[in-house]
Amino acid sequence: xxxxxxxxxxxxxxxxxxxxxxxxxxxxxxxxxxxxxxxxxxxxxxxxxxxxxxxxxxxxxxxxxxxxxxxxxxxxxxxxxxxxxxxxxxxxxxxxxxxxxxxxxxxxxxxxxxxxxxxxxxxxxxxxxxxxxxxxxxxxxxxxxxxxxxxxxxxxxxxxxxxxxxxxxxxxxxxxxxxxxxxxxxxxxxxxxxxxxxxxxxxxxxxxxxxxxxxxxxxxxxxxxxxxxxxxxxxxxxxxxxx
Amino acid sequence: xxxxxxxxxxxxxxxxxxxxxxxxxxxxxxxxxxxxxxxxxxxxxxxxxxxxxxxxxxxxxxxxxxxxxxxxxxxxxxxxxxxxxxxxxxxxxxxxxxxxxxxxxxxxxxxxxxxxxxxxxxxxxxxxxxxxxxxxxxxxxxxxxxxxxxxxxxxxxxxxxxxxxxxxxxxxxxxxxxxxxxxxxxxxxxxxxxxxxxxxxxxxxxxxxxxxxxxxxxxxxxxxxxxxxxxxxxxxxxxxxxx
Numbered sequence: 001x002x003x004x005x006x007x008x009x010x011x012x013x014x015x016x017x018x019x020x021x022x023x024x025x026x027x028x029x030x031x032x033x034x035x036x037x038x039x040x041x042x043x044x045x046x047x048x049x050x051x052x053x054x055x056x057x058x059x060x061x062x063x064x065x066x067x068x069x070x071x072x073x074x075x076x077x078x079x080x081x082x083x084x085x086x087x088x089x090x091x092x093x094x095x096x097x098x099x100x101x102x103x104x105x106x107x108x109x110x111x112x113x114x115x116x117x118x119x120x121x122x123x124x125x126x127x128x129x130x131x132x133x134x135x136x137x138x139x140x141x142x143x144x145x146x147x148x149x150x151x152x153x154x155x156x157x158x159x160x161x162x163x164x165x166x167x168x169x170x171x172x173x174x175x176x177x178x179x180x181x182x183x184x185x186x187x188x189x190x191x192x193x194x195x196x197x198x199x200x201x202x203x204x205x206x207x208x209x210x211x212x213x214x215x216x217x218x219x220x221x222x223x224x225x226x227x228x229x230x231x232x233x234x235x236x237x238x239x240x241x242x243x
Numbered sequence: 244x245x246x247x248x249x250x251x252x253x254x255x256x257x258x259x260x261x262x263x264x265x266x267x268x269x270x271x272x273x274x275x276x277x278x279x280x281x282x283x284x285x286x287x288x289x290x291x292x293x294x295x296x297x298x299x300x301x302x303x304x305x306x307x308x309x310x311x312x313x314x315x316x317x318x319x320x321x322x323x324x325x326x327x328x329x330x331x332x333x334x335x336x337x338x339x340x341x342x343x344x345x346x347x348x349x350x351x352x353x354x355x356x357x358x359x360x361x362x363x364x365x366x367x368x369x370x371x372x373x374x375x376x377x378x379x380x381x382x383x384x385x386x387x388x389x390x391x392x393x394x395x396x397x398x399x400x401x402x403x404x405x406x407x408x409x410x411x412x413x414x415x416x417x418x419x420x421x422x423x424x425x426x427x428x429x430x431x432x433x434x435x436x437x438x439x440x441x442x443x444x445x446x447x448x449x450x451x452x453x454x455x456x457x458x459x460x461x462x463x464x465x466x467x468x469x470x471x472x473x474x475x476x477x478x479x480x481x482x483x484x485x486x
Contacts, residue, residue: 025384052384141268141295148394195475216459232438233476
């Protein structure tokens with residue numbers, strides 16, 4: 001059966017990458033992606049900590065940027081304490097893994113994403129997620145070790161063995177790269193139209209629009225339609241230019 | 244509220260004792276007992292790995308023998324892959340923590356027990372338990388790291404305790420009429436732009452765009468932003484008209 005990908009974003013310590021691989025292998029996950037590991041790759045400390053999970057490190061994919069690591073991902077769960085700024089659904093690990101079971105019925109690449117040890121996922125990284133899974137922790141010590149967080153999510157995944165009825169087929173979900181391209185298309189046109197009057201607000205506005213796209217769970221067809229919508233509004237403009 | 248005790252039996256590595264304390268503190272457990280730690284006590288590597296869970300190490304109780312460590316324990320859950328020899332009920336972590344919740348209602352000292360890294364709990368140790376909790380693992384790598392096993396049980400415990408967190412407040416959801424008005428705004432502009440080349444497809448295309456808006460669970464703020472996006476693209480056009 002197809003299983004979720006685990007994506008570590010800018011992990012700092014090899015030990016945690018290794019412990020992640022070990023926990024993944026304990027719970028039947030084997031698709032690891034590592035984005036911009038601080039200490040390069042391969043990492044001997046990771047191999048040491050992985051124990052019998054070392055095979056996962058051997059077949060891990062390493063990317064320089066998060067957008068490369070997410071390019072073909074169709075559904076993304078960010079593991080995070082959450083964001084006060086972003087409009088993003090927040091669920092428990094139990095709920096997240098139930099959703100992922102359903103998503104896997106008609107998508108190939110669904111993923112868990114984990115941020116770096118020091119600070120977790122930034123808002124710019126969180127915005128890419130379809131949903132945020134928050135592991136409830138004690139206020140006395142809310143900060144989970146990275147590999148422990150992976151272990152908890154992987155454990156919860158392995159518990160979600162209840163058979164899930166596949167939902168009725170729907171259009172193929174757009175990939176993250178398709179969404180990013182759509183956003184870029186819109187950004188260019190909005191820039192041209194003078195939409196971003198206050199320069200320092202631009203990044204945040206784009207992030208919010210990006211989030212709206214993500215929330216819509218856009219299909220490939222919908223992305224094409226939205227490109228068409230933007231083009232149509234701008235073609236008129238260009239026609240007028242030509243005149 | 245009273246919480247379960249965590250008992251590590253003959254742990255070998257200070258790092259795992261520390262990571263155990265960290266995971267315990269993450270999930271609201273604070274009663275640690277250590278039986279015959281291989282490298283003595285205190286252990287600097289344990290303190291290092293415990294991070295903000297170090298307070299649990301400071302108040303941990305250390306015993307020379309398991310029978311001393313268990314003397315006042317009234318209900319004991321052994322975490323183990325199980326035993327072929329012993330007649331002992333085997334339950335999942337979910338079932339184990341549900342039982343423990345009930346036991347805590349009328350007992351003070353209930354405990355999780357974990358064996359050493361190399362070989363887990365022996366039959367002589369397992370026999371002391373009321374029940375065995377087995378964390379199901381993959382045959383590819385069945386052996387869990389000690390602290391990961393503690394984290395999984397502590398997480399499962401916290402799930403059985405924590406009331407489901409209310410989802411964080413989010414922006415006011417846009418009304419259906421606000422969505423319809425947004426769609427109308429876009430329709431007018433698309434009509435003007437000649438987007439609907441085939442008249443009989445217009446209704447269906449608008450319905451699909453409408454559906455995209457609905458799927459996005461738009462907030463009032465997002466609807467305002469999207470009106471702004473459409474206006475921005477059209478203002479340029481109008482400016483050019485004016486010229």
